[in-house]
Amino acid sequence: MVFSTEPVVRLEKACIFQGITAILQDVSFTIDKDEFVFLIGRTGSGKSSLLKTLYADLPLQMGEGHIAGYNLTSIKTKEVPYLRRKLGIVFQDFQLFTDRTVAENLYFVLRATGWKDKSKMKSRMVEVLMRVGLGGSATKMPHQLSGGEQQRVVIARALLNEPSLLLADEPTGNLDPEVADGIFKLFQQINKQGTAIMMATHNYELLNKYPYRILKCDAGKLIDSQTAPSDQPIY
Template sequence: MVFSSDPVVSVSNASIFQGIHTVLSDLNFSIEKGEFVFLIGRTGSGKSSLLKTLYADLPLIMGDAYISGYQLNGITQKNIPFLRRKLGIVFQDFQLFPDRSVAENLHFVMRATGWKDKTKMKSRMIEVLMGVGLGGASNKFPHQLSGGEQQRVVIARALLNEPSILLADEPTGNLDPEVSDGIFKLFQEINKRGTAILMATHNYELLKKYPYRILKCENGRLLDSKTTKFQIGQDWAL
């Protein structure tokens, strides 16, 4: 199948499986360059499985999906690292190396994704840390940072390779409301600079406050606020 070169994500007639269990079926949606999209649904409804499929942690065995220039159906293990260089992935639980400084955490990712020039690496690290408000934190270790600061490091790490899209799985789930608001505003700033964002969230207040497009996992299907009217209530977050 040939997809438009415009969307950063395009999914057609796809189904997602965990083992033999169908998690989501008949997925048809796209995400345009620079678009901000919320991904919602009850726990276990398929949000994380969808994100894992998009960054090729779960294989796509039915349907077609394209993300950042890569076809996910049949992608080889050899090509997965190249795909992930074009994506930014932000996890709820940070996944920082506790025994390495902020700079060393970022350096590890840069080396793993093909960076070799030390001068360019240092310049890019400074640039992304400044961009998330942590210009003076390069020599600190994760335990010396607050939860919000650690999440900012994770976001900086995700931005190192100038991704076309950020995939964020509950990025404010473990943070208090004030810190969460600051992290979300940072995502908005990144989005305004042209990076598409797909953000899974249970934060109902964000949906009320910011009228972005919503994808909702429900009963094995994916509903899209762009094409389908559906109710959003606090019940889906329970």
């Protein structure tokens, strides 16, 4: 079996726009398939815009971008759902269907991404819930779960299609420190099992505690801790 060494993300001289406004310019970086990367920066610095560009919610208008085998500069609208099947996306505000059970939330994604076989759907649903520590929560409604448990459902949802990259936008921002630590450790487990992770965060305690690579949005640029001068702290 031949394994690809191509990075799961590669941007070269990309310009990230919100409407007609350039938020980040001359963005160049790669993420390998087993990397864990923090994305930091002040509110409004471009973190969410960069993530949205990576999952093709915002078009890449300038530069080059490749993610999970797709070219972001030439991707067609009909191809976007197929790109997102290769990605896991975790939001701070959960975005669960509040009128559906945990299982129904997961089944919705499976059906929307082309799964047909009901037995395989059930098996996959059970598998991801067990993986995030919610094996007994399939029949619960979101309001019956704590914030940390709801975020675990969101992570389970993101894992359904075995993504090569998980994009997380402030996934612990609304959680108390102890719960947030448990969620972060879950991300670490997922990463160790082979999924690349790019996690936007304001939690600088994590940056001090875990020596992962850091990308920082600052003054319209993206600074990479791998290439930044050693005498200039990145945060």
